[in-house]
Amino acid sequence: MGDHTDVSLPPEERFHALTKKGSLVEVNDDVPPRRYFRSGMEMIRMASIYTEEGNIERAFVLYNKYITLFIEKLPKHRDYKTANIPEKKDTVKKLKEVAFPQAEVLKKALLRRFEQEYAEYLVKKKAEEAAMAQEQSKRRALDAERERVAEMQRRQREQEQFSAFEEMIRRQELEKERQRVLLEFATPATPPADTPLLPGIQGPPLSPGYISGGNDYQHTRPSAPIGSPTAGPPSFDRSLKPGSLVSPGNNSMVDALRQLAVPAELCRSFLRLAEANTSRAIETCGILCGKLTRNAFxxxxxxxxxQCGGPDYCDTENEEELFLVQDQYDLITLGWIHVRNRRWFSPLLTTKSAHHH
Structure with missing residues (x-):
């Protein structure tokens, strides 16, 4: 059962709740019946005052209690039939002339008020629902706009990242092409015939290796000719960095953009390295690699x-290992060098591979 003060209840339901409240009357057999009659007189008096003040709900509750008490509850009292109560006749008269008529009038007034309050509640509820729906619509639209802006910003960031990546790739390709053109059209410097480049080279390695400057060099002499390739990863001795470089003014390639410096011992050391193959008329090839520092190579x-070689050819094998070595040490291919026999030697500064030279 709902509360009679709840305006969201239909009018009949509210009135029923109010009527039930007025019916909550208890009679105690230990209380003399005459005392209940005196209380009834007080109820009629108070109900009249509430009606005059416009508090019709309390007035109706009191009239309803009065009717319930003297019509339903008090006649069941243990001493009701035997008690001599002068007020009994007056009470019956009040029931007929006051309580029942006033309760009926108040019932109609309460139903009219409950109907009006319920109608106002429905209007207010509809307006609140419309306002809430509008607010929810605005919130959904705002959320959708935020998502759209966030998605647009995300796509813009992705496009910027992609454009930056494309630009980086383009610049790298342009730089590679520029270096290729630069090195291909450069003129190699000719070192003095009797100037050693790298000391201590005893024979060509079977797996990819490197020749660099320095005085302490350890090399494993091959157990098979260079024409028989063997497996194994590239090996390097980093103690063989160039100990001295040819002066850029005396032994370098100069063009409009770059200079190239080579170790003074390079040519002679490579000849020593290739001596085992050269004595058997087998061509030996090497890749010249280096760094770019202060705008000079x-x-x-x-x-x-x-590699596999013969009297007039030299073919590299497992080029992937060569690329891995270059990537590992961050080397730039600057050219190649090869020797065919004691009378034929060619250090070429070019980006061409060592195939079929």
């Missing part, structure tokens, strides 16, 4: 890859 390594 410097040859720092000669990589001798796995």
């Amino acid at each position: 410097t040859v720092t390594h000669v990589i001798v890859p796995k």
